[in-house]
Amino acid sequence: MKIRKIKRALNRITPNGRQAVIGVPFLWLFLFFALPFLIVIKISFAEADVAIPPYTESFTYAEQKLDIVLNFANYALLTGDDLYISAYLGSLKMAFFSTLLCLLIGYPMAYGISIARKEMQTVLLLLIMMPTWTAILIRVYAWMGILSNNGLLNAFLMWLGVINEPLQILNTNLAVYIGVVYSYLPFMILPLYANLVKHDQSLLEAASDLGSSTFNSFWKITVPLSKNGIIAGCMLVFIPVVGEFVIPELLGGPETLMIGRVLWQEFFNNRDWPVASSLAVVMLLILIVPIILFNRSQAKELEGKA
Amino acid sequence: MAVASGAYKKALEGGQQPKPVLVKIDRVTKKFDETVAVDDVSLQINKGEIFALLGGSGSGKSTLLRMLAGFERPTEGRIFLDGVDITDMPPYERPINMMFQSYALFPHMTVAQNIAFGLQQDKLPKNEVEARVAEMLKLVQMTQYAKRKPHQLSGGQRQRVALARSLAKKPKLLLLDEPMGALDKKLRSQMQLELVEIIERVGVTCVMVTHDQEEAMTMAQRIAIMHLGWIAQIGSPVDIYETPTSRLVCEFIGNVNLFDGEVIEDMEGHALIRSPELERNIYVGHGISTSVEDKHITYAIRPEKLLITTEQPTHEYNWSRGKVHDIAYLGGHSVFYVQLTCGKLVQSFVANAERRGARPTWEDEVFVWWEDDSGVVLRS
Numbered sequence: 001m002k003i004r005k006i007k008r009a010l011n012r013i014t015p016n017g018r019q020a021v022i023g024v025p026f027l028w029l030f031l032f033f034a035l036p037f038l039i040v041i042k043i044s045f046a047e048a049d050v051a052i053p054p055y056t057e058s059f060t061y062a063e064q065k066l067d068i069v070l071n072f073a074n075y076a077l078l079t080g081d082d083l084y085i086s087a088y089l090g091s092l093k094m095a096f097f098s099t100l101l102c103l104l105i106g107y108p109m110a111y112g113i114s115i116a117r118k119e120m121q122t123v124l125l126l127l128i129m130m131p132t133w134t135a136i137l138i139r140v141y142a143w144m145g146i147l148s149n150n151g152l153l154n155a156f157l158m159w160l161g162v163i164n165e166p167l168q169i170l171n172t173n174l175a176v177y178i179g180v181v182y183s184y185l186p187f188m189i190l191p192l193y194a195n196l197v198k199h200d201q202s203l204l205e206a207a208s209d210l211g212s213s214t215f216n217s218f219w220k221i222t223v224p225l226s227k228n229g230i231i232a233g234c235m236l237v238f239i240p241v242v243g244e245f246v247i248p249e250l251l252g253g254p255e256t257l258m259i260g261r262v263l264w265q266e267f268f269n270n271r272d273w274p275v276a277s278s279l280a281v282v283m284l285l286i287l288i289v290p291i292i293l294f295n296r297s298q299a300k301e302l303e304g305k306a
Numbered sequence: 307m308a309v310a311s312g313a314y315k316k317a318l319e320g321g322q323q324p325k326p327v328l329v330k331i332d333r334v335t336k337k338f339d340e341t342v343a344v345d346d347v348s349l350q351i352n353k354g355e356i357f358a359l360l361g362g363s364g365s366g367k368s369t370l371l372r373m374l375a376g377f378e379r380p381t382e383g384r385i386f387l388d389g390v391d392i393t394d395m396p397p398y399e400r401p402i403n404m405m406f407q408s409y410a411l412f413p414h415m416t417v418a419q420n421i422a423f424g425l426q427q428d429k430l431p432k433n434e435v436e437a438r439v440a441e442m443l444k445l446v447q448m449t450q451y452a453k454r455k456p457h458q459l460s461g462g463q464r465q466r467v468a469l470a471r472s473l474a475k476k477p478k479l480l481l482l483d484e485p486m487g488a489l490d491k492k493l494r495s496q497m498q499l500e501l502v503e504i505i506e507r508v509g510v511t512c513v514m515v516t517h518d519q520e521e522a523m524t525m526a527q528r529i530a531i532m533h534l535g536w537i538a539q540i541g542s543p544v545d546i547y548e549t550p551t552s553r554l555v556c557e558f559i560g561n562v563n564l565f566d567g568e569v570i571e572d573m574e575g576h577a578l579i580r581s582p583e584l585e586r587n588i589y590v591g592h593g594i595s596t597s598v599e600d601k602h603i604t605y606a607i608r609p610e611k612l613l614i615t616t617e618q619p620t621h622e623y624n625w626s627r628g629k630v631h632d633i634a635y636l637g638g639h640s641v642f643y644v645q646l647t648c649g650k651l652v653q654s655f656v657a658n659a660e661r662r663g664a665r666p667t668w669e670d671e672v673f674v675w676w677e678d679d680s681g682v683v684l685r686s
Contacts, residue, residue, distance in 0.1 A: 205377055206410035208397045210424030210475065220423075224414045 037284075044277035045070045055273050074278035083262065084279065088286065090257040094173075094248075095241040098180040102188040102237045103230065105181065110192035110229075111222075114199070125193065128186050140179055140250045147175050147251070171253030179247040184240070188233040195229025196222070228297045235294035239287055259283055325352035328511050329374070329479060334383030336369050343369040345535035346383075351479075356505060356512045358526035360519060362558075366535040368483065371515045375404045375481055388478060398427070404481035408488065409468035411456040417467050418443070418452040424475045442470040445504060461489050462497060469501065473508055480505065482514035486521055498524045519559050523547070531555050547608075553684050556606045563612060563652045565605045569594055578623075579605055579683070583648045589623035591678040607681035609653040614642055615673050616666055625675035628652070630666050642666070644674055 015023060046055040046069075060067040078084045113124045131139060146152045147170040154166040169175050199222065207217040245260035252258070259279065266276035329351040336344040344366040351357045359367040372378045373385065376397030384393045392400055403424070411420050421442050425435045443449045446466035456464055465485070472480060485501060486494045502525050505512050516522050522529050523543040531538040531546065531554075539546060539555045550556040553564065565588070567581035572594050579588040588605055619625040628644040631651060635658075642654045654674060656665070666672045 200408070200410065202406050202408055202410040203412060205375075205397070206404075206406055206412075207423070208377075209375055209402075209404050210471070211398045211427035212423070213398055216427070221412060227414075 040277045040280055043273050044074055044281050045072070046274045047071050047073070048272045048274055053273065054271050071274070074274045075282075077275060078278060078282060083257075084259075087257045087259045087262040088283070091242045091244075091259040091283075092286070094176065094180065094244075094258060095238045098177055098184065098241050099188075099234050099238045101177065101181045102185055103234060106185055106188035106192060106233065107230075109185075110189045110196055113189070113193050114196035121197070125190075128189050132186055136183060136246060139183065140247055143175070143179050143182065144170060144250060147178065170251065173252065173256055175251040175253075176248050176256055179251045180241055180244065183247060184237045187236040187240075191232035191236060192226065192229045195226045195232075199225060228300060231294060231297040235290055235297075238290055239294075242287060243283060325354065327351070328353045328388060329513070330386040331370075331374075332384045332386065334370070334373065334380045334385060336366070336373060336378060337381045342535050344373070344380075347535070347537055348383075349530060349537060349540060351511065351513060352528075353511055354509060355527045356502065356514065356525055358522035358529045359513065359515045359532055360517070360522040360529050360558075361532035362517055364534070365532040367515045367517075367532045370532070371404075371481055371483055371513065374479070374513060375402060376400050401475075401478045402481060403472040403475055403477040403479075404483060405465075405468045405472045405485060407484040409456075409464050411464060411467060411471070413456055416453050416455055417448060417459070420456070420467060421471045421474050424471065428475070438474055442474050445473070445508070446470045462493050465489065465497060465501075469504065473504075473510065477510065480510045480512045482512060484516055485514060485525075486516070486518065494521070495524070501525065531558060533558070549682060550606070550684070553604055553606070556682070556684065561609050561653055562606050563609060565607075567603055567605050569601045569603060577683075579603065581605065583646060583650045585626040585647060587623050588681070589678055590681070590683060594683050604684040605681050606684055607676055609641065610639075610655040610657075611680035612652060612654040612674050612676055614644065614654050614656060614666060615675065616670065618673055619675045621675075624678065625673050628672055628674055630668055630670045630672055633668065642672075644672060646674075 042058055043055055046058050048054060049056045056069070056071075058069055058071075060069075109128070113121055113128075116124060144151075148154075149166040149168065149170070151170070153169065154163075157163045158166065169178075203221055203225075204217050207221050208214070212220065243260050244258065245264055248256045248258045248261055249264070252261075263276050263279045263283075266272050266279060327350045331347060331349050331351075334344060334347050335342065347366075347370060359370060361367045369378060373380055376392070376395060380393060384391055386392065387400070387402070392402075412423065415423065418439050421439045422435050425438055430438075439452075440449070443452055446469055448463065448466050448470065451459065451463060451467075456467065459467065465488070482501075486497060489497060498521060514522070514525065526543065528540060528542055529546055530540045533554055538558075539551050541549075546555060547559055550559065556562050556564070565581040565583050567579040567584075567588060569577060570580045570587070571578035574593045576592065577590045577594045579590065581588060594603065618627075626646050628646040630642060631645040632643040634641040634643075637658070639655045639657045642656055644652050644654060646652060652674060
C-alpha cells in the first residue's frame with residue numbers, strides 16, 4: 001500500500017511530456033532573461049563605488065545580521081536631471097516617427113506582395129528578408145558611406161546639379177531616421193504580409209457587390225481586418241527602436257539624444273553601473289505598455305482563428 | 307425530401323400567362339485563357355421567378371453567375387437587366403446582390419453593421435438605414451442577434467444574415483451561390499423552404515447556382531441544366547424530370563433505366579420499338595418522327611415507373627422476364643435490382659405501402675412491365 005502511495009506521489013512530481021516541452025523555453029527565459037534582469041534591478045539599487053564590480057553590495061551578512069541597503073538616489077537622479085528625461089523623450093519620439101514611417105512605407109509593400117502571383121510572392125519576400133542576412137553593423141556602415149559629405153548620395157545630387165555643395169545628412173537625426181526605417185522595415189512588412197495574405201477575397205467581392213468602390217473597400221474592409229498585423233508590425237519596430245544604440249551611435253550626431261546612447265555612456269564612460277541599470281529598468285517599465293498591447297492583439301488573433 | 311414548396315405549386319399553376327423578362331443573357335461566352343467555361347449561352351429569366359442553374363463542377367454555372375454579378379466579364383455576348391445593357395458595368399454599380407457560398411460576412415462588423423454596409427454605400431440618411439436594417443432583421447428573424455459578430459453565430463444564422471444583407475438594398479436580382487453548400491443535411495431541407503418563403507415574400511427575382519438536384523427542384527420554378535459550358539435543357543422541375551430531351555439530362559436528374567432500340571413501326575398514333583435487351587417490343591402511344599436512315603433511339607424509363615410482378619403480364623408489349631438480383635431496403639421504398647434474361651440490370655422502386663407484404667425476394671423469377679406512356683424516347 002505504502003509503495004503505491006509513494007509511486008503516485010512520484011508520478012505527480014515528475015514532469016510529463018507536455019510540461020517538459022513547455023519547461024525548456026521557460027527555463028531558458030528564466031536563465032537568460034529573468035535572472036539577468038533581476039541582477040540589473042539589484043544593481044540599480046546600489047551605489048557607484050571604485051571597486052570591482054564598480055558598485056556597493058546591497059546585501060551584507062555579518063554577525064548574524066542581514067543588512068539590506070537599497071539606494072533610491074539613482075531613480076531620484078533620473079527624474080531630477082533633464083538629460084535623462086529628454087533622452088527618454090527623444091527615444092520615444094524617434095521610435096514613434098520611425099514606426100509611422102515604416103508603416104506608411106511597409107503597408108503598401110506588404111499589400112503589393114500579398115496580391116502578387118504565388119510564385120512572385122516568395123521571390124519578393126526573399127528580397128525583403130535578404131538584407132537582414134548581413135550583419136546590421138555592416139549595413140549601417142554602408143549607410144555611412146552613402147550619406148557622408150563625399151558619399152554616394154551627395155555625389156549623385158551634385159552630379160545632377162540639384163545642389164552645389166554637399167548636404168550634411170550624416171550625423172543628423174535625418175540619418176538616424178533613414179537608418180532605423182531601413183533596418184526595421186522587414187519587421188513591419190513580414191507580420192503585415194502574414195496577415196494580409198490570409199484575407200478572404202470573397203469579402204472584397206461582397207463589398208463590391210454591395211456597392212462599395214475598390215478604394216472604399218480597402219479602407220472599410222482590408223485595413224480594419226489587418227489591424228492585428230498593423231499592431232504586431234508596429235510593436236516589432238517600436239519596442240527595439242526605443243532602446244536602439246548602434247544606429248544613433250554611428251549615424252547620429254550630437255543632437256541625437258537617445259536612451260540607448262546615454263545608457264552606454266553611463267555604463268562605459270562614467271562607469272556608473274547603478275545609474276545605467278536604473279535607466280534600463282525605467283526603459284523596460286515604459287515599454288511594458290506597448291508590450292501588453294502587443295500581447296493582447298496576438299491573443300485576439302489566435303482567438304479569431306479558433 | 308422536403309415537402310412540395312410554393313415554388314412547385316406556382317410552377318404548376320402559373321405556367322400559362324407569360325411573365326415579363328428581367329434578365330436577358332444573349333450569346334454569352336467566357337474563356338479563361340484557352341478553356342471555355344461558358345459556351346455561347348442564351349437564356350431569359352422572368353420577373354419574380356426563382357431560376358436555378360444546375361450542373362456538376364466545371365459546368366460553367368458559377369462562371370455564369372459571377373458574370374451576372376459583374377465579377378467576370380464575358381469574352382463575348384451581352385447581358386441585359388430590365389432592358390439595360392449591364393455587360394460592362396462594375397459590380398458596385400449593378401442593382402444586383404449576391405449571397406456568397408461562404409456568406410462572406412464581414413468578420414469585424416456586427417450583424418447589424420453587415421446588413422447596413424450596402425445601404426451606407428448609397429449614402430442614405432442614418433435613420434433610414436436603421437429602419438431598413440431593423441426591417442431586414444425582422445424578416446429573417448434575427449433581431450435579437452443584431453449586436454453579435456458573425457463568428458458568434460451558427461451556420462443557419464449566418465446564412466440568414468447573409469440573405470438579409472443581400473436583400474437590404476432591394477436588388478432587382480438576387481443571386482444565390484450554392485445557398486445550402488455550407489449547411490449540414492438536416493438543416494438544408496428546412497432552410498430551403500425558409501429561403502423560398504422569404505424570397506417570395508420580398509418578391510425578388512432570384513438566380514441560384516447549385517449542384518444538388520433536390521435543392522434545385524425544391525426551390526426553383528425553372529431549372530437550367532448546364533454541362534461543359536452549355537445549357538442542356540431549361541424547364542420546370544416536372545418538365546426536366548418527366549420529359550428530358552437528352553440522355554445527359556435524363557441521367558443527371560434522378561435514376562433511370564436506358565434501353566437501346568430501333569424503331570420498327572412509326573405511325574401517327576403509336577410506334578413500336580425493338581430492343582435487343584428486352585423480350586417484348588416497346589409500344590409507345592405516340593408517333594416518333596425519326597429520320598429514315600437512323601432509326602436508333604434510346605428508351606428511358608424511371609425506376610418508379612418500372613413495375614414488378616410475379617405473374618406473367620397478359621399484354622403483348624412492354625414487359626420482360628428477369629430475376630431479382632438484389633434488393634436495397636430504404637424505408638419508404640425499396641430498390642429492386644432485376645437482372646433481365648439478356649443479363650442487363652434494371653432498377654425498380656417499390657413503395658413500401660404495407661408494413662409486411664408478400665413480395666418477391668432474392669433469386670425470384672419476376673416480370674418487369676410498364677405503361678404505354680411511362681417512358682421517354684430519346685434521340686440523343
